[in-house]
Amino acid sequence: QLQLQESGPGLVKPSETLSLTCTVSGGSISSATYYWGWIRQPPGKGPEWIGSFYYGGTTYYNLALKSRVTISIDTSKNQFALKLSSVTAADTAVYYCARHTPAGPNDFWGQGTLVTVSS
Amino acid sequence: QSALTQPPSASGSPGQSVTISCTGTSSDVGGYYYVSWYQQHPGKAPKLMIYEISQRPSGVPDRFSGSRSGNTASLTVSGLQAEDEADYYCSAYAGSKQFLVFGTGTKVTVL
Numbered sequence: 158q159l160q161l162q163e164s165g166p167g168l169v170k171p172s173e174t175l176s177l178t179c180t181v182s183g184g185s186i187s188s189a190t191y192y193w194g195w196i197r198q199p200p201g202k203g204p205e206w207i208g209s210f211y212y213g214g215t216t217y218y219n220l221a222l223k224s225r226v227t228i229s230i231d232t233s234k235n236q237f238a239l240k241l242s243s244v245t246a247a248d249t250a251v252y253y254c255a256r257h258t259p260a261g262p263n264d265f266w267g268q269g270t271l272v273t274v275s276s
Numbered sequence: 277q278s279a280l281t282q283p284p285s286a287s288g289s290p291g292q293s294v295t296i297s298c299t300g301t302s303s304d305v306g307g308y309y310y311v312s313w314y315q316q317h318p319g320k321a322p323k324l325m326i327y328e329i330s331q332r333p334s335g336v337p338d339r340f341s342g343s344r345s346g347n348t349a350s351l352t353v354s355g356l357q358a359e360d361e362a363d364y365y366c367s368a369y370a371g372s373k374q375f376l377v378f379g380t381g382t383k384v385t386v387l
Contacts, residue, residue: 196376196378202380202381203279203365203378203379203380203381204314204322204365204367204378205279205378206375206376206377206378209375209376217372217373217375219374219375220373220374253321253322257376260308260310260369261310261312261327261367261368261369261376262310262312262324262327262328262367263312263314263322263324263367263376264324264327264333266321266322266323267321268320268321269321
């Protein structure tokens with residue numbers, strides 16, 4: 158069974174860079190069939206897509222976040238990572254990694270990790 | 277890219293039906309077949325309930341159904357049960373540049 162697990166600091170200071178890693182088990186991120194991406198959900202609000210990639214192809218970013226986001230992959234560890242720079246309190250959210258088909262849907266999600274931006 | 281619009285709340289008694297709307301534009305909900313619905317219980321990750329407007333993943337009860345008319349998609353939950361009480365979010369493919377957009381969410385209460 159495919160499983161995704163987010164990891165990283167739960168507290169980040171304003172203006173610093175948020176860094177999270179998603180470890181995938183039970184499936185390979187090197188498969189060209191699926192996209193792998195990041196989604197966040199601020200407290201009490203709906204989810205927001207951050208960005209996605211598929212192995213050997215293009216990485217897509219939310220246009221509103223594109224200048225601050227980088228998604229990278231490590232196929233040797235079957236992991237992918239998120240970096241979000243210059244964070245503010247507005248970036249406080251539960252961050253999920255997820256798998257989706259080329260045009261959606263997200264059929265497997267990690268459990269999510271809360272990241273709070275505060276000094 | 278703006279979030280898709282959903283009513284904040286909906287409710288029904290056990291056994292009744294409830295329908296949730298999700299309004300977007302011709303660039304997302306109305307432009308592609310890729311509209312999905314998710315159920316989210318408190319503290320849990322969203323769970324896929326409907327994809328491609330009306331398809332159910334394996335294991336999702338047939339009490340859940342989806343449809344679309346123009347730029348508005350709908351999720352209907354028939355025969356409401358206590359465990360259906362949750363937040364529901366729609367999502368739509370929005371083209372190769374913006375990819376995915378989510379709805380504002382609807383809290384379903386079983387009275």
